[in-house]
Amino acid sequence: MFTAEIKSKANEDICILIKVENHSYNYICECGEAKDLSVKECQNTNAIFISHTHIDHFVNFDTILRHQIGIQRKVVIVGPMGIIDQVQHRIKSYNWNLIEEGSITYEVREIQSLNQFRTITLEPPLWEKQNEQTINNSPIFVKKNFKVEYEILDHKTDSIAYLFKGNNKTKIKLTSEMKGGKWAGDLIRAYNTKSNNQIINYEGGNVKAKELYHLINIEKGKSLGLIMDHAANDSNHNLILRKFEACDKVLIECFYKNEDKELAIKNAHSYAAKSGEIMKRCKVKQAIPVHFSRKYKEDEIEELVKQFEFANNKP
Ligand SMILES: [Zn+2]
Ligand SMILES: [Zn+2]
Numbered sequence: 637m638f639t640a641e642i643k644s645k646a647n648e649d650i651c652i653l654i655k656v657e658n659h660s661y662n663y664i665c666e667c668g669e670a671k672d673l674s675v676k677e678c679q680n681t682n683a684i685f686i687s688h689t690h691i692d693h694f695v696n697f698d699t700i701l702r703h704q705i706g707i708q709r710k711v712v713i714v715g716p717m718g719i720i721d722q723v724q725h726r727i728k729s730y731n732w733n734l735i736e737e738g739s740i741t742y743e744v745r746e747i748q749s750l751n752q753f754r755t756i757t758l759e760p761p762l763w764e765k766q767n768e769q770t771i772n773n774s775p776i777f778v779k780k781n782f783k784v785e786y787e788i789l790d791h792k793t794d795s796i797a798y799l800f801k802g803n804n805k806t807k808i809k810l811t812s813e814m815k816g817g818k819w820a821g822d823l824i825r826a827y828n829t830k831s832n833n834q835i836i837n838y839e840g841g842n843v844k845a846k847e848l849y850h851l852i853n854i855e856k857g858k859s860l861g862l863i864m865d866h867a868a869n870d871s872n873h874n875l876i877l878r879k880f881e882a883c884d885k886v887l888i889e890c891f892y893k894n895e896d897k898e899l900a901i902k903n904a905h906s907y908a909a910k911s912g913e914i915m916k917r918c919k920v921k922q923a924i925p926v927h928f929s930r931k932y933k934e935d936e937i938e939e940l941v942k943q944f945e946f947a948n949n950k951p
Contacts, residue, residue: 637802638656638859651696665687688715688794713742717747723744728763747776750786782800791867797862797863797879801857804855861888881919885920908947
């Protein structure tokens, strides 16, 4: 359901493009420098998710903004505490005297805690904060077929880890003797709306929906996680375990090789063995290490990935 393309080359900063099956827009996670991110991909983006605003995750925001001017619709930006001011300041540092009204609107959602976010909109030419609201107990981003959840990890600053979660699908297990028909749609609707006593016309008779629930099969929605910079400590690992257990696919920060563990601790980052180990504990089906220190050469990154795989596949 979700595909994640890493748009940044090894010597660039992290940027991931997410595409969703049967969905016309795509999603950008992290705004690191990424020359492979095309104009069209920026224009076709519906929302941008930023874990934190260290420069390697935010430097390319201006390029995305540059390409989105003129798309004449709203783009959502989700990020940690401070993101509203930071986005506004970045935009306001340019001269907008020639921009047309309605060229683009940004709605910025600033995560305050696990169940609260603040939202504002910014519009040209003045880009003043408008429609400020504090939203409680609501998902940070929802579309018809999926939603996005998050955990707040510690990286000596908040670092938001995002989980794209496809909706479960309710299906009917049809056997070879059974015929589909109107009843199947009625039954699925009754199940989804918990109308357990609704009468279903099934094989010439009237039956209560709940008596046919044994025919229902729930197909679990796919999940894709993005875990960026975080200290490899127990409290972060417990949060990762809570949110990303049994995920289909996770891209996880793996900034340092095991030999540079001391640097990882100093900079509140993770390193190969720890990222591999937590992915193994989460029983993630496909775990992909991303976001390596730019000090490493190609062969060192290969070594780092091997260290990650070793920890992830340890019996
Ligand atoms: Zn960082
Ligand atoms: Zn980083």
